[in-house]
Amino acid sequence: MRTYIYVDGFNLYYRSLKQTPFKWLDLSGLFRDVLMPHHDILKIKYFTARVSARPDDLSEPQRQDTYLRALQHHCPEVEVYYGHFLTHKVRAPLADTGNRTRLVNVIRTEEKGSDVNLAVHLLNDAWLDDYDCAIVVTNDSDIAEGMRLVKQHKRKWIGLITPGTSHTSRELMAHADFSRRIQKRALRKNQLPSPIPGTSITKPANW
16 A cells, blocks of 8 residues: 655654654654554655754754754655744743733744645645555644545545554544554664664764
């Protein structure tokens, strides 16, 4: 079965990878483990955004860049698509003061575009008949409408892979033919080599 996989990179990271030693993740190996053998994985589309350095973590952009280069060198099915971050100041009340009228300026950073990009690719690839089965890797219900349209108009199979341990979104499940979980043992098993063969790309030291 011709299979395309659509990965919400930040949803995967924050639900399954943050605070773990499994960030150097081999996506091709992981999804071959999670899916049945009849899935012929043609593409893994990975949707993310470039992070910026923070005062408490100046090397975060370098780690992200290293990982994305490693993925693309080691996993030929992987294609990376970028959204962007918006950073702006907002007024918000201080927590735990009992005084909700005391406001301060805070910096709010929001990732934009990845969910829209994922949904657009999911729909466009269906219309082009590039896959028989689409696998959506997220627990973000914003993708549900794209899944619904693919099911309604193109009659494609859709699988849902839920990162993390929280309940799977009912909105997403309503349009999925089957679902899977990402287990910790699969993350542990499917780590990229370091260095990546044929390159000088190595796993970041603090990962």
